Amino acid sequence: LYPARARADRARADVDVVLDVAFAGRERVATGTAEISFVNRANDALDRAYVWLYANRFRRPSAALDDVSFYWVYPRAQNPGGMSVTSVAVDGQALAADSVHTRAQALAGPDTLVEITLPRRLMPGARTTLRVTFTLVVPERYGDFGCVNGQCALLGGFYPMLATLDRAGWNLYAPPARARFRGRLRFARARDVIVFGRRTRGQVVEFAGTGHYVPVLVAERFFASKAQHRGVT
Secondary structure, eight states: OOHHHHHHHHHHHHHHEEEEEEEETTTTEEEEEEEEEEEESSSSSSSEEEEEEEEEEGGSSOTOOOTGGGTTTTTTSSSSOOOEEEEEEEEEOOOOOGGGGEEEEETTEEEEEEEEEEEEEEEOOOOOEEEEEEEEOOOSSSEEEEETTTEEEEEEEEEOOOOOOTTTTTEEEEEEEEEEEEEEEEEEEEEEEEEETTEEEEEEEEEEESSOOOOOEESSSOOOOOOOOBBBB
16 A cells, blocks of 8 residues: 555656745744756647746735734734745756746736747656756744744745646646745754754754645754543543
C-alpha cells in the first residue's frame, strides 16, 4: 500500500522546489530564493511560466470587515505586507527586467501573479528550472497567514509558488502546483517551528515534504496542554 502511494505522489508531483528563506527580527520580514524545477506536461510548447505571490492577496482588507470584525483580523490597524520578485534566472540564465511582469488575477487581486517569459520554448516533456529571488513582508494579522507579536502562521505561500500546469497549459484558477519541497528556514534567534506537522526548535530549520505549499508555524515557544476524560486523552 505505502510504496504504491509513494509512486502516486511522485507521479502527481512533477515539480521540485528548493527554498532558502531568511527571516529577520520578529519574522515579519524575509528574503529568500525559490528554485523551482518542473516538467512541461502540457500538450504544447510553453513560452511563459507563472508564479503566485500569495502575500499580495492581503494588501487590501476584505470589504466584509466592519468596525467590530476588523479587530478580530487585524490587532491595531491594517498592516498589509507584501511580496516582490527581485530577480529571475532560467536554467542559470539571468532574465532581463522586461521578461518578468507582475499581473493582476481576477479572484486573487492586483500584483498576485508573475508572468515570466522563458528565454526559449519549453517543449512537451522537457524540464526547466526557475530560480526566483524575492523579498517578503508578512502582514500583521491573525488567522492562517500573518504575524502578531512574533508568532506567525504561514499557511500559504511565503515564497513564490508555481501555478498549476496541466495538459491544456497553465491553469491560473487552480491551487498552486503540487510539489516536492525541501529547504531551510533561517531565523535571527532560535525559535519553535512546525513545518509539515513536524515540530523542532532551532535557528536554522531544515524541512522536506510534499503538498501544494509549505505549511509553517513559528513562535518563541509552543506549549502543549493535556487533559483526560473517561480514559480519553
